Amino acid sequence: MSEARTARGFRDILPTEALSRERVCAHVQEVFSSWGYVPVETPTLELASALEAAGPLDHSSFKLFDSDGELLVLRPDVTLPIARLVGTRMVDYQLPLRLRYRQTVFREARGWRGQARAFTQIGVEHIGSDAASADIEILLMLDEALQQSGLADYAIAFCSVSPLRCLLGRCCEQGQVGGDWEHAVLAACHDNDLVAVDGLSRSPGVEVAYGNALRALVRLNGGAEAVEQARAIMSGIGGDHDLLLLERSFAEVSQKRPQTRFIIDFSVMSSFDYYTGLVLAAYAPGLGIPLASGGRYDHTLAQFGLAAPAAGFALHLERIIDTLSQDVPGGAVCPSGLQQAAPGGGG
Amino acid sequence: MAANNIVAEQCSSSGDDGQGLVGRALRIAVPKGSLYRDSVALLADSGLDTSGLDDPKRQLVFINQGVEFYILRPTDVPVMCAWGGVDCAICGKDSLLEADLGLVELADLAFGACRFVVAEPEGAGQRVDERYRNRGVLRVATKYPNITAEHYRKQGVQIEIIKMHGNIELAPLVGMADRIVDITATGSTLRENHLVIVDEVVASTARFVGNPASVRIDPRVHALAKRLTKSVRREG
Secondary structure, three states: OOOOOOOOOOOOOOHHHHHHHHHHHHHHHHHHHHOOOEEOOOOOEEEHHHHHHHOOOOOOOOEEEOOOOOEEEEOOOOHHHHHHHHHHHOOOOOOOEEEEEEEEEEOOOOOOOOOOOEEEEEEEEEEOOOOHHHHHHHHHHHHHHHHHOOOOOOEEEEEEOHHHHHHHHHHHHHOOOOHHHHHHHHHHHHOOEHHHHHHHHOOOOOOHHHHHHHHHHOOOEEOHHHHHHHHHHOOOOOOHHHHHHHHHHHHHHHHHOOOOEEEEEOOOOOOOOOOOOEEEEEEOOOOOOOOEEEEEOOOOHHHHOOOOOEEEEEEEHHHHHHHHOOOOHHHOOOOHHHHHOOOOOOO | OOOOOHHHHHHHHOOOOOOOOOOOOEEEEEEOOOOHHHHHHHHHHOOOOOOOOOOOOOOOEEEEOOEEEEEEOHHHHHHHHHOOOOOEEEEEHHHHHHHOOOOEEEEEOOOOOEEEEEEEEOOOHHHHHHHHHHHOOEEEEEOOHHHHHHHHHHHOOOEEEEEOOOOOOHHHHOOOOOEEEEEEOOOHHHHHOOEEEEEEEEEEOEEEEEOHHHHHHOHHHHHHHHHHHHHHHHHO
C-alpha cells in the first residue's frame, strides 16, 4: 500500500474539486473566447534545445533523455512553447493573433515546503500588436476572468519594466558602472531583494541622483499618484513615453472597471526576464503568491523566427480554487479562545 | 508607546477602513532567539502596540490593536510569510538566503549583524588541502546546506555536505568533516573550540520582509517599512 501513492507535489483530484475546476475553467475560457481568442495546445514534452532559443532554461524544469538521446523538458511554462509554435507554424496567419490555452506546467521544487510541482495554467497570448490598446485588452480581460471565476476580493498590480531599464541604461551611460552592475540590479529586482538594490544604488560610480531615483522607483506603490511620483523620480532621466502609456492604461482600466482595485507597483518584476513592457500580477488577500501573472515580451518571438510584439498572462487554476474555498493561510481565523487568552493584548 | 499606532494612521491616510484591503489586522512574524529583543524594541519604536511581547512566556500569538504578532523560530519565518500566513516579518538575512522563497526584502534593520564564514581546525590547513587533492572533494558540515552549496559552487570546489542542527564546531574536531560553514558574530565560539576562519561567505543582518502579495496590495506593509527604516536611522 505504501508505494501506491503519488509523487511529492503531484496529486489526484476527486469529483467535487474536479467539478469546481471544470466550472472555473469554463467561465474563464468563455471570457477569453468572447474577446476573440481561439484555443491552441502544445506538447507536454519539448526539446530543451528548442526552448533554449529564448535563453537558458530555468534550473527548476524537469528534464529527461528519450531513447533517441534527445534532452527533453516537461514544459515549465506555456509562453515559450506558444512562441515556438507561432514562430514555426503560424507565420502566415494574419496578425494580431489571439490565442488561449489551458495546460499543465511542471516545475521542480525543494521538498518539505508543501509546494506543488504541477500547476494548471489558463492563459492567453496576444501576438502582433504593441499598441496600448493591446495592454489594456489584457488587463481588462484578466479582470473579467478573475471576476467570472467567482472571486470576490482580489487586486491587480501592474507596471512597466521600461522606466527601470531606462534608468539603469542612464546609470551606465553617465556613470562608471557597466553591464555587470546592471545585471546585478535586475537580478536583485527579480529576487525581490530591495535591500540589495539599495546597496547597488550606492555603488561607487553611480551618480547620486540616479541612485536616489533607483531606490525610490522600486518602492513605488499606489494608484494614479504613483505614476505622478514615477514621473517626478524620472524627471530628466527619460521614460516619459512609457509612463504616459502606463498612466493611460491605468486611467482607462480604472474608469472601465471602477469596482476593481488596480494598483501601480514598480516592484512587480517576474522571475522571467523576457518581459519588455507591461508586467502584471493579480493577488488575493491571504495568499502570498499571485493568482495570475504575465506581461509584454516584444523580443521573444523573434528568437523563434517571427519578429512580432506580444503580451499575455496565465491564471493559476489551483490558487484560484484554493482562494474560492477560502483554503488560504492568511484567511485562517485565530480561534476566539486565543484572542481572549491574550492578557497583554486586546488594545 | 505612541498612542496612535501606525496601522490606524496609515489606514486613515490611505482612506482605508482601518483593516486594509485584507479586512483584518496586519500580521507580523517575530523571530524568537537572538533577534527577538531588538525586533520587539524596533516594532515598538515604530509605533506598533507591542503589549505583551516583552514577556511572552509561552504564548505564541499576540492580538493587539490593529496588529497581530506571531512568534516562531527564525528559520521557520520565511516559509510562513511566503505562504501568506503572515503579511510581513522580521527575519535574519541568513534564514532568508537559506530558504530562498522570493520574499520581498524591504529594509535592512541593521541589528543582529553576523557573518557566514568557513572555518577549519587550527593548523589543519595543509591536511585539508592534501585531502582535497587526494579525494577531489571536501566534507563540509553546516546548518545551512543551500548557502554552503552555492558558495562552493561559485568557487568551483566540489564538496559533500553534512547537515547538522547545532554545535557544528564538533564536526571537524572529531574528524567527521574537513571544514564548517557557520554564522558567527564575534568569532569567540570558534576560537574557544580551536577553529580558525579561512574564508568569508556572506554578511547577514536582520531584514524587514513581506510576501509579494501583501507588499503589493496592502499599503500598511510599505508604511511599516518606512517607519522601521526611520527608527533604524534614529538609533544608528
